[in-house]
Amino acid sequence: MRKFTKPTWLAIGWLSLMMFFAIFGWVLPFKSWNFVYEDDLEVGLFTNGHILGTDSNGYDLLASIVAGTRMSIFIAIAAVGLGGLIGSVLGITAAYVRGKVDTVMVTIFNVGLSVPNLVLALALVSVLATNVDINQAVPTWRRVMVLIMSLTIVLIPILGRIARGATLSWTGREFVTAARSMGMRDSKIITKHIVPNVLPALIAVAFLAVGVVIIAEASLSILGVGIPDGASWGGMIARGRNDLEYAPHVLYVPIFFLALTVISTNHLGDVVRAQLDSREAKV
Amino acid sequence: MSSLLSIKNLGVNFDTPRGSLEAVRGVDIEIPAGTSVGVVGESGSGKTVMCRAAMGLLQGSNVQRTGTVVFDGNELTAMTKEQVRNLFGSGMAMIFQDPMTALNPVRRIGSQLSEGLRVRLGMSKKDAMVRSKELLELVRIPNPTAVLKSFPYQLSGGMRQRVMIAIAIACNPKLLFADEPTTALDVTVQAQILQLLRELREDLKMSMVLVTHDLGVVAGNTDFVAVMYAGEVVEYAPTTKLFADMRMPYTEALLESIPKIDHKSGTRLSVIAGRLPNPTDRGVGCGFAPRCKYAQEKCHTQHPELQKDPDGHLYRCWFPIGKAL
Numbered sequence: 001m002r003k004f005t006k007p008t009w010l011a012i013g014w015l016s017l018m019m020f021f022a023i024f025g026w027v028l029p030f031k032s033w034n035f036v037y038e039d040d041l042e043v044g045l046f047t048n049g050h051i052l053g054t055d056s057n058g059y060d061l062l063a064s065i066v067a068g069t070r071m072s073i074f075i076a077i078a079a080v081g082l083g084g085l086i087g088s089v090l091g092i093t094a095a096y097v098r099g100k101v102d103t104v105m106v107t108i109f110n111v112g113l114s115v116p117n118l119v120l121a122l123a124l125v126s127v128l129a130t131n132v133d134i135n136q137a138v139p140t141w142r143r144v145m146v147l148i149m150s151l152t153i154v155l156i157p158i159l160g161r162i163a164r165g166a167t168l169s170w171t172g173r174e175f176v177t178a179a180r181s182m183g184m185r186d187s188k189i190i191t192k193h194i195v196p197n198v199l200p201a202l203i204a205v206a207f208l209a210v211g212v213v214i215i216a217e218a219s220l221s222i223l224g225v226g227i228p229d230g231a232s233w234g235g236m237i238a239r240g241r242n243d244l245e246y247a248p249h250v251l252y253v254p255i256f257f258l259a260l261t262v263i264s265t266n267h268l269g270d271v272v273r274a275q276l277d278s279r280e281a282k283v
Numbered sequence: 284m285s286s287l288l289s290i291k292n293l294g295v296n297f298d299t300p301r302g303s304l305e306a307v308r309g310v311d312i313e314i315p316a317g318t319s320v321g322v323v324g325e326s327g328s329g330k331t332v333m334c335r336a337a338m339g340l341l342q343g344s345n346v347q348r349t350g351t352v353v354f355d356g357n358e359l360t361a362m363t364k365e366q367v368r369n370l371f372g373s374g375m376a377m378i379f380q381d382p383m384t385a386l387n388p389v390r391r392i393g394s395q396l397s398e399g400l401r402v403r404l405g406m407s408k409k410d411a412m413v414r415s416k417e418l419l420e421l422v423r424i425p426n427p428t429a430v431l432k433s434f435p436y437q438l439s440g441g442m443r444q445r446v447m448i449a450i451a452i453a454c455n456p457k458l459l460f461a462d463e464p465t466t467a468l469d470v471t472v473q474a475q476i477l478q479l480l481r482e483l484r485e486d487l488k489m490s491m492v493l494v495t496h497d498l499g500v501v502a503g504n505t506d507f508v509a510v511m512y513a514g515e516v517v518e519y520a521p522t523t524k525l526f527a528d529m530r531m532p533y534t535e536a537l538l539e540s541i542p543k544i545d546h547k548s549g550t551r552l553s554v555i556a557g558r559l560p561n562p563t564d565r566g567v568g569c570g571f572a573p574r575c576k577y578a579q580e581k582c583h584t585q586h587p588e589l590q591k592d593p594d595g596h597l598y599r600c601w602f603p604i605g606k607a608l
Contacts, residue, residue, distance in 0.1 A: 099344050174385040181340055182399040182450065183371030192398070196389045 008271050011264035018261055021069040033067035033231060034059055042247040055236075055250040056243050064236055065257055071144070071232040072258075076213040078148045080206050083155025088202055090156070091163030096171055096190055105164070112157035117212070118219055124150035125225045143227055147220065151213050162205045166198040200276050207269030211262040218258055233258045286353075287458055287490050288314040288337065293350035295329075295336045295514075302563045306332040307514045310350070311589065311597075314458070314507075319484060319491040321501035321522065323537070324511030327559050330494045331380070333511065334460045338375055339367050355457060372403035376456035380463040382443035386435040392446055393431035399453045418449040422479060441472035445479070452483060459484070459491045465500065477504055498541060502526060510534050513560050513570035516589075519597040530596060530603035533571045569601070577602055 004012070036058040037050070045053045052061035094105035112120075129138050129146040170176070171194065179189050214233075220226040221234025222241070233254045240251035295307040307329040314320050322330050335341050337352050339359055352359040355374060359367055379385035387395055396418065397411035406414065412431065419427035422445040435443060444464060451459060461480060465473035481504060484491055493505055501508050501522065508525045510518040510533065518531040529535055536555045557574040560566055569575070572582035579602060587599045 174379050174381060175387045177335075177340055178377070178379055178385045178447075178450070179387075179398070180342075181338060181371055181375075181377040182454075183368045183403055184398065185368075185402075188402070192390070193387050197387070 004271070007267060011267045011271075014260055014264045015268070018069055018073060018257075021066045022073040025066040025070055028066060030060065030063040030066065033063040035063070042243065042250065044247075045249055052253050053247075053249050055240060056247065057239075061236075061250065061253050064231075065233070065254065067231045068233045068236055068254065069257070071227060072214055072217060072234070072261075075144065075148055075151070075217050075232075076210045079151035079155060079213045080159075080209045082148070082152040083209070084159045084202060084206050086152070087156040087158070087160035088163035088198070091160035091165075092167045092190060092194060092198060094160075095164040095167035096186065096194065102164075105160070109157035109161050109164075112153075113161070117154045118216060121147075121150040121154055121216055121220060122223065122225060124153065125220060129225065140227060140231075147217060147226065151216060154216070155209055155213070159202060159205060159209065163198055163202055166201045167194055170194055170197045200272065204269050204272040204276055207265050207272060211265040211269075214258065214262055214265075285316060286313040287316040287355055288312070288492075289353045290337055291351045291353075293333065293336060293352065294348070295332050295341065296347040296349075298345040298347070299563065304562045305514055305565055306562060307336060308565075309589075310511075310514075310516050312509055312516060312519065314490055314492065316457075317488060317490055318506040319493060319504060321505035321508040322492060322494045322511060323496060323498060323501055323508060325496060325537075325555075325559065327562070328511040329514040330496075330511055331462055332514075334377070334462055334492060334494055338371075338377060338460065339364075340377070372399050372454040372456065374456060375458045375460065376451040376454070377460040377462060378444075378447050378451045378464045381467050382440055382447050383467065385447055386443060388435055390434075391431070392433050392435065392438070396431070396446065396450055396453065399450060403454045414453075415449075418453055419446070421452075421483070422446070422449045423475075424449075440468055441476065444468060444472075444476055448476070448479065448483070452487060452489070455487060456489060459489050460494070461491055462494045463496070464493075465497075466495070473500075480504070498537060510537070513565065514562065515570065515599060516597070517571070517599045520595075524594075524596060528596075528605055530592075530598035530605060531600050532575045532577050532602075532604060535604055536574075536576075569599070577604075 037054055037060060038058055040048050040050060040054050041058045042056050043050055043053050045051070047053060050060050050062070052065065054060055055064075090105055094102040125146055128149070129143050176189060176193055179193055184192075217226060217232065218234030218237060221232055222238045224238070226232060226234045226238075236254040237251060237258070240247075240254065244251055290310055290312045293307060293310040294305070297304040297306055310333055312320070322333065324330050332341070336348050339352075341348065348360070350360065354370065357370065359370070386392075393412060393415055396415040397406075397408070400406045400411040400414055401408065415431060416427045419430055424430050424442060424445050430438065430442070430446070438446065444467070448464070464480065465476050468476060477500060480491070483489070493501070495501060505522050508520060508522050509516045510525075510531060512533050518525065518529065518534050520529075525534065526538070529538070539553045540555060542552055555574055560570050560573070568583040568585060569578070569587050572578040575582065581601050585601070587601050589597055589599050590603070591597055
């Protein structure tokens with residue numbers, strides 16, 4: 001059970017490193033990510049003390065990556081956490097109550113799922129994160145909030161459906177009837193009997209969702225509606241794109257970090273799911 | 284003797300895409316206090332649905348329950364969900380058929396067992412755990428302290444069924460529904476569990492409804508027997524009387540289909556030909572008529588009413604066995 005394969009350890013290691021960047025990035029001996037090294041514009045890897053080089057603005061890429069990790073991971077965890085919480089409350093309630101509530105909820109989920117994720121997020125961000133006066137910049141925190149909110153709205157039906165499906169299969173089990181025959185309230189049955197069984201399935205999907213959100217956030221940044229001043233991986237890719245011919249590393253460094261992180265979360269999601277399947281088989 | 288549970292004209296219908304499914308119809312049962320009543324019948328005859336309907340555990344918009352159920356002076360069918368819930372645990376409790384699925388796989392035995400005590404009797408967490416340990420001892424589980432900390436998958440089927448019994452008797456119910464408590468267990472464990480139930484029933488002065496499809500289980504463990512067929516109680520009598528002097532051809536056929544030790548080897552097992560009638564379309568006559576060797580014209584065209592012998596023996600047959608016609 002505790003024996004993981006090598007790729008799993010690598011994924012855990014990589015994600016731990018990213019979490020370290022996100023939480024303790026500020027202790028690393030870097031100047032601010034947007035400090036301009038005027039003498040080192042677009043230098044390559046391992047040059048003049050810039051481990052990952054610099055971009056055309058003279059920003060140190062490693063410092064940018066660390067700062068970007070904070071933003072990307074924060075957005076991903078916040079969106080998945082909120083989306084998972086709201087989605088599972090709605091999904092579990094719908095599946096437990098059944099009837100009209102369920103029908104309405106499933107319809108809402110299906111409508112949400114029928115709109116392509118990115119288009120929905122794009123529409124929400126571009127409407128909510130713009131000022132009436134286009135010359136006035138939108139503050140970063142508001143952009144971040146809108147981004148999280150849009151991605152949460154995208155995630156609610158995805159995670160909500162998983163929660164609903166899992167709840168449906170568990171409420172049919174005899175132990176739920178047994179709990180009722182002992183006079184337990186529905187609210188207690190849900191928190192004590194349903195949620196602990198539904199949670200593993202949700203966690204497996206949540207890992208996959210973190211990857212999806214990181215990608216979505218990067219895509220929005222590349223499209224120009226993400227975090228404008230670039231303290232995120234997507235922002236770095238967006239800026240690096242312009243200098244692809246002269247300084248490819250400016251583009252490839254954030255892509256490398258982004259890709260490895262998404263692969264790691266997907267892999268861990270699969271591992272959790274596999275554990276879950278063997279557990280299901282045993283029950 | 285007053286009745287602890289009295290079921291009158293109980294019917295259960297399920298709305299299905301293929302029409303209304305009549306799982307239980309016109310069931311009348313009186314369960315006197317302090318007795319054990321067996322409910323027998325083949326799979327699909329409505330035993331489990333009858334018990335769950337009596338307790339009010341069937342939920343869903345597609346379930347319709349008719350008739351009245353009176354438990355200990357309370358008319359369950361006229362009470363709110365909340366009021367019925369207050370009778371659960373300390374009034375009525377149920378042991379479930381399959382000990383593999385009736386325990387929550389992700390929670391420890393101790394928390395599942397103490398849950399009822401805390402919810403129903405308002406015990407503190409600590410007291411409930413102490414009591415849980417006593418209950419596990421009561422159902423003869425060795426090393427109860429370790430079992431309290433175990434998960435269901437760490438226990439064998441027999442152990443889990445004992446835990447189920449411990450959960451059901453935790454709040455000293457007056458009436459225990461045992462829904463095929465031994466079906467999922469092998470024969471040696473089955474005997475132990477039945478012995479345990481018998482002893483607990485005497486010690487705690489519980490009444491019991493023992494649902495089973497095994498007439499052998501009924502014979503040694505019950506005072507009365509209700510035979511169910513196609514959703515109806517077709518015969519109801521004291522256990523000894525039923526075995527000695529049955530009225531219903533179905534009961535006779537059931538008894539004949541038990542293999543006997545003195546049969547010559549190579550003797551074919553006696554079976555009841557045919558199947559239960561389609562529950563969505565019960566037909567007009569007696570449900571058993573197509574499979575009954577005594578069936579006559581009347582059996583196919585008229586549904587038999589419940590008849591009563593002077594000694595209280597109930598049956599649903601136009602041409603009962605052992606009665607001069």
